[in-house]
Amino acid sequence: MNWGYKIAISFVIFIGIIVTMVVISMNQDISLVSADYYEQELAYQDQIDRMERTRKLEKQPEIILDRNSGVITIDVFDSTVDSGEILFFRPSDASMDKRVSFPASGKLNIAVNDWEQGLWKVKLSWSVAGDDFYLEEIVNL
Template sequence: MNWGHKLTIVFIGFAGLIGTMVYKCTQQKFDLVSEDYYVQELKYQDKIDGNKAASEISPVTISQTANDVIIQMPEELKGLSLKGDVWLYCASKAADDVKLPLTLDANGIMEINKNHITGSSYTAKISWSSGNTKYYKELPLVVTR
């Protein structure tokens, strides 16, 4: 085999390698934190203000039972009309995200059945309002089965 054949084999191998890498790159899935991240970035000051307001009252707590994730709202807000939502954000897979409206019982507790939660590691992003005051809190959550 002369040097011309060897050079041709090297070029064909290189082209095959580049073609394989391009194919694998196009098959890779990249989840964005949010599809409308620019709009959310413009409203980021609301999160800062909400986090500050939430730090001035007793903390939101998250606990677990065998079947449920329990979110306990602050005592100061018990009995007040609260509106908001809970976003269980899974950083590794957007399909595992869970978004729910904030629905509290008379004791200020929200229970989320673990059957609705497919992943294990989340950031619980809780935003709510009471009157004209907006609150926001992020808490880590590792769901145990």
């Protein structure tokens, strides 16, 4: 076999590798953290303000995981909560995310013993007398 055939075979192998890589990359699941990521990024100053108001609170909200009973207790320590929402965010799989509204008492117990083990981000947002607050903690189930 002369050098012309070797060059032709090298090109065919190279093209085959490139086509294989393109097919593999096209079949990969690429999902953003959230569907409206860019809109959230533009409004991030509001988020910074909410986190700053939370840091200035006398008593910080508590997110406590009791591994024995499989319950997460969330307490905002404010009886005048107008509304609130908790997002249990699973970074590895967006389909496992869970949203829970919590009552005006600002305290909630959530059973998590049947949830997938691993890292969860608890994103707590609530409002009191027109002021919005936000707290985010990582919980490892």
